[in-house]
Each structure stands twice: as C-alpha cells, then as structure tokens.
Amino acid sequence: SQQGEEDPQALSIQEGENATMNCSYKTSINNLQWYRQNSGRGLVHLILIRSNEREKHSGRLRVTLDTSKKSSSLLITASRAADTASYFCATDNYGQNFVFGPGTRLSVLP
Amino acid sequence: ETGVTQSPTHLIKTRGQQVTLRCSSQSGHNTVSWYQQALGQGPQFIFQYYREEENGRGNFPPRFSGLQFPNYSSELNVNALELDDSALYLCASSPWDSGTEAFFGQGTRLTVV
Numbered sequence: 148s149q150q151g152e153e154d155p156q157a158l159s160i161q162e163g164e165n166a167t168m169n170c171s172y173k174t175s176i177n178n179l180q181w182y183r184q185n186s187g188r189g190l191v192h193l194i195l196i197r198s199n200e201r202e203k204h205s206g207r208l209r210v211t212l213d214t215s216k217k218s219s220s221l222l223i224t225a226s227r228a229a230d231t232a233s234y235f236c237a238t239d240n241y242g243q244n245f246v247f248g249p250g251t252r253l254s255v256l257p
Numbered sequence: 258e259t260g261v262t263q264s265p266t267h268l269i270k271t272r273g274q275q276v277t278l279r280c281s282s283q284s285g286h287n288t289v290s291w292y293q294q295a296l297g298q299g300p301q302f303i304f305q306y307y308r309e310e311e312n313g314r315g316n317f318p319p320r321f322s323g324l325q326f327p328n329y330s331s332e333l334n335v336n337a338l339e340l341d342d343s344a345l346y347l348c349a350s351s352p353w354d355s356g357t358e359a360f361f362g363q364g365t366r367l368t369v370v
Contacts, residue, residue: 189363247299
C-alpha cells in the first residue's frame with residue numbers, strides 16, 4: 148500500500164503563479180523527499196527534508212514538514228511552463244526503500 | 258544527469274517470456290533499488306540490493322528476481338511475463354546510509370503483449 152498521498156491529484160495554473168502540493172503519510176518517518184517526473188521518464192530528486200526539520204528551501208522550491216500532522220507541502224514559486232510534470236513525495240520510514248504516493252500532475256499554462 | 262543509467266530504454270515482450278533489465282549505479286553508491294511504476298501510479302518498491310545480496314523486498318512474486326555485481330551494477334529479471342507487468346521500471350542508487358537521497362535512472366519502459 149502507498150504511504151504517501153499527494154493532494155491534489157491534478158493542478159492547473161498560469162505561468163508566474165505559485166503551485167502548492169501536499170503530501171500526507173501514515174507512519175513515522177526518517178525523512179521525506181520530493182521528486183519530479185516528466186512525461187513518464189525517470190524521477191528527478193528535488194529536495195530532502197529530515198524528520199527534525201520543519202522547512203527547507205532550494206531555489207524556487209519551499210518544502211515544509213509537520214510530523215505531528217504527518218504531512219508535507221511543496222511550494223513552487225513563480226511557476227514556469229517547464230515545471231509541468233508529475234510530483235511525488237516519498238517517505239523513508241527507517242527502512243531502505245521509499246514509499247511513494249500516486250503523485251500530483253501539475254500543468255503550467257503559458 | 259544522475260549518473261544512473263538503465264538499459265534498454267524500451268522493450269516489447271510477449272506474455273510468458275523472460276526479460277532482463279540492467280542498471281549501472283552512480284559512482285560511489287553501493288545500494289541499488291528497483292521500482293515498478295504502472296501508468297498513472299507512483300513507483301512501487303520491488304527489492305533492494307546491497308553488497309550483492311537482496312536487502313528488502315516489496316510485495317512482488319518470486320518470478321521477479323535480481324542480481325547485484327561487484328561493481329554495484331544490477332539486473333532485474335522477470336520470468337513468465339504477464340500483461341500486468343507492463344510498466345516503467347526504475348532503478349535507484351544510493352549510498353548505504355538511510356536518510357540520504359536516492360538517484361533514479363531514466364527507466365525502462367516494458368510492454369508485454
């Protein structure tokens with residue numbers, strides 16, 4: 148079963164707007180990672196946030212983690228058409244494998 | 258570029274056949290994991306290899322098997338292919354250190370007809 152659940156399943160915004168995606172999970176985690184996938188190709192690692200961290204930034208990306216609510220959010224600011232992709236959260240619950248959610252499909256319209 | 262390479266990129270097989278997919282891990286990474294991603298779904302963990310031994314397995318039948326070689330590259334073998342095995346197969350490499358990033362290859366798109 149998938150631990151992470153992204154929300155919304157699909158998101159459509161205009162270029163320049165911000166995009167926010169959420170991820171919920173069920174068990175305690177060691178860390179949580181966000182990945183991007185373009186057109187069914189490989190996963191590109193975006194950012195890792197550890198369980199003792201609350202927020203991390205990387206360029207136009209901002210990730211938050213609330214372990215009390217077992218949730219995380221990914222914010223993409225000033226979106227571009229090139230940000231169009233599927234975004235997945237993956238939890239590492241002290242094992243050696245990641246558990247992925249079904250993903251959020253983001254469409255950024257020019 | 259992640260440094261993780263998979264081959265082939267696309268493959269078409271007939272039901273009942275066997276297939277071998279290959280993965281070269283990123284330099285310095287001794288752990289390789291395989292994932293299956295059906296269309297429209299998130300990746301599902303198949304198994305992981307560390308120091309040439311299986312180190313964890315997801316909910317996949319024994320006809321899914323693997324190998325890891327001394328140079329840390331890996332193979333995924335699937336016997337008696339079924340139509341539902343059609344998917345994108347992803348390989349991820351990482352150092353043996355829980356809590357670090359895993360880097361994925363571009364995947365192999367397997368179609369079973």
